[in-house]
Amino acid sequence: MLRAELPLSCLGRSLLLLQLLLPPTSAFFPNIWSLLAAPGSITHQDLTEEAALNVTLQLFLEQPPPGRPPLQPEDFLGRTLLADDLFAAYFGAGFSSRRFRAALGEVSRANAAQDFLAASRNDPDLHFDAERLDQARDRLAGALRETLAAAAAQDHALARRRLGAALHALQDFYSHSNWVELGRQQPHPHLLWPRRRELWSLAQEGDPTCSDCEALSCSGNLLGSTLLTSGYFGTHPPKPPGKCSHGGHFDQSSAQPPRGGINKDSTSPGFSPHHVLHPQAAQLALLASIEAFSLLRGRLGDRGFSRLLDITPASSLSFVLDTTGSMGEEINAAKIQARHIVEQRRGSPMEPAYYVLVPFHDPGFGPVFTTSDPHIFWQQLNEIQALGGGDEPEMCLSALELALLHTPPLSDIFVFTDASPKDAFLTNRIESLTQERRCRVTFLVTEDPSRLQGRTRREVLSPLRFEPYEAVALASGGEVIFTKDQHIQDVAAVIGDSMGALVTLPLEPPVPAPGSAAVFSVDGLLRKLTVRLHGKIRAFRIKSPAGASQDHEEGVGPLGRTRRFGQFWLVSVAEPPQTGTWEIQVTAEGTPRVRVQAQTCLDFLFHFGTPAEGGPHPGLYPLAQPVAGLPAQLLVEVTG
DSSP states (O other): OOOTTSOOGGGGGGTGGGGSOOOOOOOOOSSGGGGGTSTTOOOHHHHHHHHHHHHHHHHHHHSOOTTSOOOOGGGGTTOOOOHHHHHHHHHOTTOOOHHHHHHHHHHHHHHHHTTTSTTTTTOGGGTTOTTOHHHHHHHHHHHHHHHHHHHHTTOHHHHHHHHHHHHHHHHHHHHHBSTTTTTOOSOOTTSSSOTTOOOSSBOOTTOOOBOOOOSSOOTTOBOOOSSBOBOBOTTSSOOOTTOOBOOSTTOGGGGSSSOSOOOOSSSOTTTOTTGGGHHHHHHHHHHHHHHHHHHHHHHHHHHHHHHHTTOOSOOOEEEEEEOSGGGHHHHHHHHHHHHHHHHHHTTSTTSOSOEEEEEEETTEEOOOEEESOHHHHHHHHHTOOOOSOOBSSBOHHHHHHHHHHHSOSSOEEEEEESSOBSOGGGHHHHHHHHHHHTOEEEEEEOOOTTOOTTOBOSSOOOTTTTHHHHHHHHHHTOEEEEOOGGGHHHHHHHHHHTOSSEEEEOOBSSSOOTTSOEEEEEOTTOEEEEEEEEEEEEEEEEEOTTSOEEESOSEEOSSEEEEEETTEEEEEEOSSOOOEEEEEEEEEEEEEEEEEEEEOSOEEEEEEEEEOOSSSSOOEEEESSOOTTSOOEEEEEEEO
């Protein structure tokens, strides 16, 4: 627990939070991987996440949830803050914190990357090293300004990267300088938004600051001056006589007199000569990080701050629309579905926080329209009309690429078209982009070989022309649904209602063989279980773990409700679904598609990384994808 008796006047909106939570802290290496080298340490990642949770709780306390009782500060006294607990308390049970944790992960990884990237790891201005304190403060303030500018421009990915860099420097100040050794018990008041204020009593070029220390632990090597200093690291810039080193195994300067160092980065004396002061350094770094988040909240406002950290359980909504002359029914269905989603979720935790619209019409695509206002989105969508002309292949994947680049991660993208892609060469890029952005893409295709009105066709069309859509859907966890005009509104409604914390349950075998059953398992964490079937299906039968069964007849049966829209079938299983092993048998012409989905609060985030070598600290360097021939680690974070 943070000590309630600390003077808190400098922390502004964070005053209340400093009386709440937080177990004692240690110090800070880049990320969790560093703990293998220094067990018990607190990392930059820990400090960043704890500070963000503090300010998020403050926001929740000051902005009571609509239709729910306000949160009470005493409910969080003495507890370690967890994102899942905060979301459950504020939004209600079952609402996922996955998007918030993913956004916070972007900030934390950008923070840790400052110790790994060649352009930043040895730059003293980015770590408050080598007594370059004024220069480092200017770089810190610049990174915060860039964070605000990027957030204002709706480039939240860039804003999170710049915020991570700013927090890294801010936290390093307390571990790399002698602020703690000077007896300071509050964060430096002039590091954030300096406004030309001095940092106070900086050691100058000729001022000796350290004495020689041969041991790993160097608790008495500072000369007792009241001047503010920091340690030199490596050989650039070279350490002048009488100056302090950073210290530790990776610091070449620590072997030159005066030997030793003053960093408080970890619990290990082998890495941190002033390891005994790591609790105080980490405590001040945490308070300073809370200040930084609070200042950003004040500048951006609650809505802007929530967008920066994705403090919402809701997916954003993104439509990619073919606007050629034959698409009148599909465009109308998209409008109806968008209005349904907006009206159904207005004022609820699941109201989309962001809307994206990308039209395409051969030979062009775009422009991208984005907004956080549902009314403006609806007005823009309502202005779209089906235009004449257009050859059968369209620039669909180019339009989808635009949507992916402008849609927040972990969102749903719906593509309405009746044409195959002219730009199939983009398939691999789109697959990679969906995985990078973690967006689920669903294609609603009303292609009908018998319908030629509104389309001209210059060549014989391949029966495999829709395979790029299949590949993108498979890579993103979405699906391709073929339907006809008379069913498009019903199918769109079914797909739109499935936005949320969906998981796809594995079938064994993945494609049911004729005359044999495929099985899937259901546990107690699943709800709203649905079975979707698509194709020329003659019959199917679903069997529950208790032995009850239901066939393809439409209507309500022993297991739930069955609906059919052309070649698309949907079985909504009655709540709660029975736990255990279920079976499904399908008789069809050709290969049917069977997809079993359910909602759950249990989910996970993951990223790849490789152990960093040659940097100032041990840690795990994040990778977008594993690299062939390079050792990689998979880090999984469970949510829910």
